[in-house]
Amino acid sequence: MSLSAPNPPQLASNPPQSHQREILLSVLWVAMVSSIAFFWGLASTGLVDETEPLFAEAARQMYETGNWVTPYFNDVTRFDKPPLVYWLMAVGFHLLGVSEWTVRLPSAISAAGLVGLGFWTLRRFGFSRPELAAAHTAEASTGHPPTLSRLSRRSLVTTAVIGSALIALNPETLVWARIGVSDMLLTGCIGSALFAFFLAYGQPETPQRQRNWYLASYALMALAVLTKGPVGVVLPGLIIAGFWIYLEGFLGGIRAALQEMHVVKGSLLFLVMTVPWFVLVIAANGQVYIDSFFGYHNFERFTDVVNGHAAPWYFYFLIVTVGFLPWSPLIPWAIARLKPWGVAYWRSQPRQGQLGLFALIWFVLIFAFFTVAVTKLPSYVLPLMPAGAVLVGLAWSDRLCPPPGRPKANLGFGISLGLTLLFLGILAFATFYSPNWMGDDPSMPNLPEQVRASGIMVWAALIWTLALVASVVLIALRRSHWIWSVNLFAFTAFVLMSLLPAYQLADEIRQQPLRDIAEATLAVQAPNEPLYMVGFMKPSLVFYTQRSVTYIYEPGAMAVALGNETAETVLMVGNPAEIAQLHWPADQQEPLLTEGTYELVRLALPR
Numbered sequence: 341m342s343l344s345a346p347n348p349p350q351l352a353s354n355p356p357q358s359h360q361r362e363i364l365l366s367v368l369w370v371a372m373v374s375s376i377a378f379f380w381g382l383a384s385t386g387l388v389d390e391t392e393p394l395f396a397e398a399a400r401q402m403y404e405t406g407n408w409v410t411p412y413f414n415d416v417t418r419f420d421k422p423p424l425v426y427w428l429m430a431v432g433f434h435l436l437g438v439s440e441w442t443v444r445l446p447s448a449i450s451a452a453g454l455v456g457l458g459f460w461t462l463r464r465f466g467f468s469r470p471e472l473a474a475a476h477t478a479e480a481s482t483g484h485p486p487t488l489s490r491l492s493r494r495s496l497v498t499t500a501v502i503g504s505a506l507i508a509l510n511p512e513t514l515v516w517a518r519i520g521v522s523d524m525l526l527t528g529c530i531g532s533a534l535f536a537f538f539l540a541y542g543q544p545e546t547p548q549r550q551r552n553w554y555l556a557s558y559a560l561m562a563l564a565v566l567t568k569g570p571v572g573v574v575l576p577g578l579i580i581a582g583f584w585i586y587l588e589g590f591l592g593g594i595r596a597a598l599q600e601m602h603v604v605k606g607s608l609l610f611l612v613m614t615v616p617w618f619v620l621v622i623a624a625n626g627q628v629y630i631d632s633f634f635g636y637h638n639f640e641r642f643t644d645v646v647n648g649h650a651a652p653w654y655f656y657f658l659i660v661t662v663g664f665l666p667w668s669p670l671i672p673w674a675i676a677r678l679k680p681w682g683v684a685y686w687r688s689q690p691r692q693g694q695l696g697l698f699a700l701i702w703f704v705l706i707f708a709f710f711t712v713a714v715t716k717l718p719s720y721v722l723p724l725m726p727a728g729a730v731l732v733g734l735a736w737s738d739r740l741c742p743p744p745g746r747p748k749a750n751l752g753f754g755i756s757l758g759l760t761l762l763f764l765g766i767l768a769f770a771t772f773y774s775p776n777w778m779g780d781d782p783s784m785p786n787l788p789e790q791v792r793a794s795g796i797m798v799w800a801a802l803i804w805t806l807a808l809v810a811s812v813v814l815i816a817l818r819r820s821h822w823i824w825s826v827n828l829f830a831f832t833a834f835v836l837m838s839l840l841p842a843y844q845l846a847d848e849i850r851q852q853p854l855r856d857i858a859e860a861t862l863a864v865q866a867p868n869e870p871l872y873m874v875g876f877m878k879p880s881l882v883f884y885t886q887r888s889v890t891y892i893y894e895p896g897a898m899a900v901a902l903g904n905e906t907a908e909t910v911l912m913v914g915n916p917a918e919i920a921q922l923h924w925p926a927d928q929q930e931p932l933l934t935e936g937t938y939e940l941v942r943l944a945l946p947r
Contacts (some may be wrong), residue, residue, distance in 0.1 A: 370459050370504060374452035376832060377508035378517045381840050382448055383441035385847035386855050386880065392520050393879035394418065396443040399429030400883065403438070409620045414882050414889060417625065419632040423617060424566040425522040443520035450528025451508065451517035454535075458726055459504035461535040461695070465542045466499030466730075467492055468738035470686075470693030495741040502824055503733025507726050509831050512663030514839075516722055523719040526568045531726040533560035533576045538698055540601075542691050551602055558606035562613035573610070575706060575723060582701045587687055587694075651716035656707060659718050664725060665767065666807075666827045667732050669759035673752040674735035675700060696734045702727035739821040757811075757820055760827070764808040771838070772801035782915075783937050784849045794845060800838035803830050851880065853936030857913055858884035860933040860940055870907050874898045874914035874922075881913060889913075895921035905945055912941050 387393045398411040398418050411418045411426050425446055432442035467473045472492035507513065516524040533556075540553030557576075564572025584593030597603070622629055661668045678696050679685065686697050706724040710716065739753065774797050775788040791797060807830035811823045858881055861871060870890060873881060877891045892898040895918055902910065902922075911932075912919060916939045928944040 366459065366463070366500075369501065370452070370456045373505050373508045374448075374455050376835065377455075377514055378448040378451045380836070381844070382444050382518060383439060384840070384844055385440070386851045387440060387443065387883060388519065388847075388851065389854070389878045389880050391879075392443070393883045395421075395425060395521050396429065397879060397883040399426040399443070400433065400438055400886070402426050403430040403433040409617070410624050413879070417628075419625075419629055421522050421568055422566045423621075424563060425520075425525050428525070429520065440520075444518060447517050447520060447524035450525045451513060454528045454531045454726060455504050455508045457532050457535045458507045458729070459500050461539055462503045462730065462733065463496055463500040465538065465692050465695045466496050466503060466734060466737065467693050467695070468495040468499060468734050468741055469743065470689035470696075471743075473690045473693030491741055491743065495737050498740050499733050499737040502736050502828075503730050505828055506667055506729035506733055509828065509835070510664045510667060510725055510729070512659075512718070512722055513725050514835065516719060521719075522567050523722055526564055526572060527723045527725070529560050529564035529567055529572060530576050530723045533557045533564060534579060534698075534702055535726075536560055537576070537580055538695060541698075542695070544600075544691065550600075551605075554600075554602050555606055555609060558610045559613065562610045565610075565614050566617065575709065578709065579698075579702045579705050582705055583698050586683065586697070586701065653711060655716050656711050656721050659721055660707070660724070660728070663718065663721070664728050666760065666763060666831055667728070669763050670732050670735060670756045671728055673756040674731040675703075676752050677735055677738065678731075696731065699727045699730035699734075703731060736821070736824045753820075757815065757823065760823065761808060761811055764804055764811060764830075768801045768804035768808060771797050771804060774800075781850065784846065785937065787846065787849055790845060790849065791842065794841070796838050796842045796845065800834055803833050803837065806830070849936065853938050854878055854880050855884055856935045857881070857933060857938050857940050861885050861887070861911060861913075864932055864942070865911055866909070868907065870905065870910045872898065872901070872910055872912050874912060875918040876915075895919075898922060902943070902945060908945060910943050910945065912943055913938060915939070 387396055394413055398413045401412045402408060402423075405412075408423070408427065408430070411421075411423060428446040429443055432445050436442045436445075465473070472495055508517075513524075513527075516527070536553050536557040540550045540557065543550045543553070561573045561576050564576070566572070581593065581597070584597045587593065588596045660671075664671070678700055680697065680700055686694065703724050706721060706727070710720040713720070775791045778784075778788045778791060781787070807826050810826045811820075814820055814822055814826065861881075862885055865871065865885075865887070871881075871885065871887055872890045872892060874892050874895060876893070882889050890901065892901055899922060915937055916934070919939060919941060922943075924943055928946070930942040930944075931939065932942060933940040
């Protein structure tokens with residue numbers, strides 16, 4: 341049964357009812373996958389310190405003040421990121437009110453959009469082998485469907501179903517799609533721009549449609565720049581250039597891109613979308629913005645360690661391995677089966693069959709780019725996850741839809757299966773014993789005990805153990821090509837039965853006390869009474885109180901700050917031990933609330 345609309349040449353040979361059913365099934369599949377991965381329980385937890393409330397509060401202040409040019413947090417300019425994520429959150433506040441749901445909605449929607457466009461691209465061009473694209477084209481022109489072209493149609497549907505599920509259901513995408521920061525929006529824009537490029541590249545026979553997809557790619561790159569700056573055009577630009585150069589040579593690739601990609605129109609569209617805000621924000625803030633955004637947050641992040649985010653050269657090998665589980669053991673095989681060293685082979689293939697090559701260049705260049713960068717964070721390689729999903733989706737489709745006469749035995753596939761079984765066993769062991777490794781966060785001192793009492797990780801271990809057993813049974817029955825479905829069901833069950841409940845439990849322990857402190861602050865704070873936080877910066881206090889907070893990291897510095905304070909009393913939030921280090925007279929302290937590891941007190945200032 342097909343799950344998506346057929347390609348345009350096939351429409352005439354399919355009844356309208358069948359075409360409508362396929363569209364409906366396609367929409368339902370994307371909606372179901374996206375609902376489970378991105379929207380289920382999206383607002384079941386509060387904002388997560390320390391990064392998410394920074395974005396949320398900057399958007400809330402934009403919404404409150406009506407200043408849509410310069411972002412602020414806690415009455416201080418925030419030049420870390422361009423404004424698109426703030427704009428989307430602020431629009432959500434206008435339409436739906438200020439809440440965790442509206443803070444995270446841009447991330448969830450951009451992830452769902454990426455899954456949808458990925459499904460459509462794979463349904464059009466996700467041939468598991470390039471030669472199937474030629475058979476598919478021959479069928480469209482002759483109207484006589486040979487065996488190979490029927491196989492190509494099965495391949496397209498299978499790749500679209502598996503690939504789109506893998507785009508959504510991997511740990512890296514799942515986490516960032518549920519947090520109100522800019523990383524998933526950037527990934528959605530970059531990934532969609534690259535899918536749009538290939539949708540244009542793969543349809544040279546329809547010039548108007550090709551032009552529209554190329555312009556859509558430029559527009560999406562512009563949105564990526566408005567999300568996170570120059571990286572939004574540098575990454576897709578490098579990938580597209582690398583793809584052209586691989587196929588046409590250096591000069592030939594540049595010439596082909598300039599001739600085909602409507603560079604003048606696309607560049608004008610890109611500049612019209614991006615330049616106005618940068619002009620306005622520089623006019624409002626001058627050199628300070630240029631030095632902070634372009635200098636510190638872009639150039640220095642690539643050339644030097646920023647905010648202590650250093651890591652060894654192999655850091656992203658570990659991040660991709662863990663972040664793309666349970667599919668990461670299959671990536672080496674999925675890459676090797678494409679034989680990218682065969683340049684002449686790929687140059688001889690029809691455009692419609694080159695999506696695997698494009699995904700490989702996408703994956704490798706992003707991985708290499710951020711491996712070279714000095715500052716390293718797990719979220720930086722999020723934009724390569726869709727490419728990994730395409731590569732693995734094509735590989736699984738090749739196993740499920742093998743061409744006639746191809747040997748079933750495959751050493752690379754066998755090694756990948758062995759690694760998959762190994763990782764399933766590791767996941768079962770690691771999840772069962774994971775409470776023993778928790779407890780490093782001082783704001784969640786009782787987390788290991790509460791996780792054990794909840795039984796959440798026991799369920800996780802059971803899920804992965806059953807997946808391991810089911811995979812072994814499939815191998816024994818010579819049905820190993822169905823292990824992808826075992827992994828998919830296991831990961832989905834893990835998300836619903838373990839990951840989300842564990843996230844909610846951590847929120848109750850780590851973040852709920854701060855929300856209670858914020859609620860108490862709103863109830864007791866006198867007019868013009870300052871609010872301080874000592875020892876650490878928890879931006880969620882600003883968001884939930886909607887008040888300015890003065891953050892002081894050292895108790896000694898806090899004493900100096902209070903000595904310069906003109907108010908008669910101040911409210912103080914901090915760890916009881918750190919507040920005790922102030923040595924404030926007991927008769928000038930009024931304890932108001934103790935929640936978790938936090939305490940709210942009122943201090944009377946001597947006069």
